[in-house]
Amino acid sequence: xxxxxxxxxxxxxxxxxxxxxxxxxxxxxxxxxxxxxxxxxxxxxxxxxxxxxxxxxxxxxxxxxxxxxxxxxxxxxxxxxxxxxxxxxxxxxxxxxxxxxxxxxxxxxxxxxxxxxxxxxxxxxxxxxxxxxxxxxxxxxxxxxxxxxxxxxxxxxxxxxxxxxxxxxxxxxxxxxxxxxxxxxxxxxxxxxxxxxxxxxxxxxxxxxxxxxxxxxxxxxxxxxxxxxxxxxxxxxxxxxxxxxxxxxxxxxxxxxxxxxxxxxxxxxxxxxxxxxxxxxxxxxxxxxxxxxxxxxxxxxxxxxxxxxxxxxxxxxxxxxxxxxxxxxxxxx
Ligand code: P6P
Numbered sequence: 001x002x003x004x005x006x007x008x009x010x011x012x013x014x015x016x017x018x019x020x021x022x023x024x025x026x027x028x029x030x031x032x033x034x035x036x037x038x039x040x041x042x043x044x045x046x047x048x049x050x051x052x053x054x055x056x057x058x059x060x061x062x063x064x065x066x067x068x069x070x071x072x073x074x075x076x077x078x079x080x081x082x083x084x085x086x087x088x089x090x091x092x093x094x095x096x097x098x099x100x101x102x103x104x105x106x107x108x109x110x111x112x113x114x115x116x117x118x119x120x121x122x123x124x125x126x127x128x129x130x131x132x133x134x135x136x137x138x139x140x141x142x143x144x145x146x147x148x149x150x151x152x153x154x155x156x157x158x159x160x161x162x163x164x165x166x167x168x169x170x171x172x173x174x175x176x177x178x179x180x181x182x183x184x185x186x187x188x189x190x191x192x193x194x195x196x197x198x199x200x201x202x203x204x205x206x207x208x209x210x211x212x213x214x215x216x217x218x219x220x221x222x223x224x225x226x227x228x229x230x231x232x233x234x235x236x237x238x239x240x241x242x243x244x245x246x247x248x249x250x251x252x253x254x255x256x257x258x259x260x261x262x263x264x265x266x267x268x269x270x271x272x273x274x275x276x277x278x279x280x281x282x283x284x285x286x287x288x289x290x291x292x293x294x295x296x297x298x299x300x301x302x303x304x305x306x307x308x309x310x311x312x313x314x315x316x317x318x319x320x321x322x323x324x325x326x327x328x329x330x331x332x333x
Contacts, residue, residue: 004029004165004176004185011169021153021169024081024105024130029165029176029185031075032126032157035068035112036178039124039159048119056091056306057271064118065089068111068126082107084139086305088274093141093305105152106131108144108274108305113156114240125242127156129278141305144273148298154278156242166192166246168285173249189250194288196315197252198231201244209260213293213325241270245279245313249286254314254322255279258293268292268308272300276311289319293326 002010008022038047051061069089076082077094080101085094086108096102109128117124130153131146133139155167163178165185173192176185200221207215221233234253238244245255257270270276280290280297290297292310300309312322 002187004187007174007176007187011171015169015171018152018169020081020104021130023079024103024107025153025155025167025169027076027079027081028072028107028109028128028155031072032163032165033178033183033185034071034075035126036157036159036163036180038064038067038071039118039163040180042118042121055089057088059115061089062112062115062118064124065112065115072109072111072126076107079103081105083133083135084143085109086141086144086273087111088271088306091305093139093144095138102136102138104133106133106139106144108278110271110274113242113275114238117238117240123158123160123238123240123243125156125158125240125246127154127242127275127278129154129274129281144305145302147301148272148277148280151278151281154281156246156278156282158242158246160243164188164246166249166282168282170285173282173286175250192249192286194249194283194286194315195252196317197248198233199236199248199251199253200233200256200314200318201236201238201248201253202256202258203237204235206258206260206262209262210258211260211293211326211329213322213329214256214258216329217322217325241275241279241311245283248314249283249288252315254312254318256313256322257311259310266308268310270308270311272297272302272307272309273305276309276313277302279311279313283313287316288314289316289323291319291323293323294330 012022081103088110114124158164165176175189177188290313
């Protein structure tokens with residue numbers, strides 16, 4: 001089996017315009033391997049539980065949130081591959097210290113997605129987005145506010161029974177599996193194409209807060225209406241966007257965290273720059289689609305680092321159908 005390093009080297013030979021991307025991705029893979037090791041040891045090394053602090057999102061931080069964020073900063077800052085970093089855990093971007101050379105890429109990441117799962121040994125992950133940066137002066141927050149269509153790489157690590165790294169460099173989606181015994185990621189699935197499937201991931205307990213089209217779609221899925229939607233639907237909700245999305249990517253279906261009206265200040269939960277945008281890039285590279293319900297995710301220009309958007313990601317046919325319900329509702333207004 002091909003290692004991640006071999007895959008990246010061959011990619012670089014075939015795409016010389018992306019020279020440098022190989023080493024940048026290897027920085028991220030090494031960081032994910034370190035996070036995977038901590039996740040695998042959990043309470044044995046005292047990393048479970050609350051850190052007693054809240055992040056810029058106003059969410060209480062788990063110890064592993066802080067540790068994972070620090071590992072990402074430590075593994076990317078010194079390498080000379082990066083011009084700046086943005087994290088869910090930090091209000092503003094992280095500037096590469098003056099003692100280190102600067103690179104030509106920006107990375108936006110959620111170092112530990114699914115924090116509520118940490119202490120109960122359920123799936124968690126790290127998700128990242130890579131943008132090109134061609135200036136020599138230091139970046140500002142605004143340099144990260146680019147549409148997802150400008151990403152040149154995106155991916156996630158999924159810390160489950162095994163650790164997987166799912167990656168796109170704009171040439172399809174590849175899945176790598178971590179071999180702990182030798183510390184290498186091996187290519188275990190090439191060119192993932194998202195199958196069509198009657199499966200959805202959503203937190204049903206929020207039903208009463210959704211907009212009508214989303215309620216309408218779920219009603220149809222649950223009614224088993226063989227005329228309108230001739231499929232018998234299955235459902236999952238793992239409480240980790242990376243895990244639920246990974247299921248949809250490999251087995252088909254749709255991951256949804258739709259708009260809801262619980263908190264007028266937060267009409268959506270998931271963050272665009274380092275959660276929904278990288279995942280959308282992966283889904284589109286795998287032949288799927290990604291929409292807010294009314295807008296293609298990859299077309300959205302972020303207005304601020306931690307902007308939240310509704311997310312409907314999955315098999316093209318299913319996402320098209322859901323979007324049509326939203327468009328029809330718009331026409332009635
Ligand atoms: P809820 C994890 O906190 C997260 O940001 C996503 O990974 C996950 O899909 C979602 O929130 C879970 O949200 O409201 O079901 O707890």
